[in-house]
Amino acid sequence: MKKQYRxxxxxxATAVVFVEASDGQEANRLAYKEAEAGRVKPLRIKxxxxxxxxxxxxxxxxx
Structure with missing residues (x-):
């Protein structure tokens, strides 16, 4: 009998963003802002x- 799973x-990788930052934490924050602003194009995922x-x-x- 089959069960239901979530x-x-x-x-x-769904997107690549290039940002200039002083450390990794700032780079993550800036990349998120770029995505939030709609300036990130998602990559095609196989x-x-x-x-x-x-x-x-x-x-x-x-x-």
């Missing part, structure tokens, strides 16, 4: 680049 997927990072059995016991 699977969260993560791609190895099916083999997706990875399951979380799988939940929706038929299991609920708390």
């Amino acid at each position: 699977v969260t997927l993560h791609a190895h 099916p083999e680049q997706w990875t399951a990072v979380m799988t939940i059995d929706m038929n299991g016991p609920r708390a």
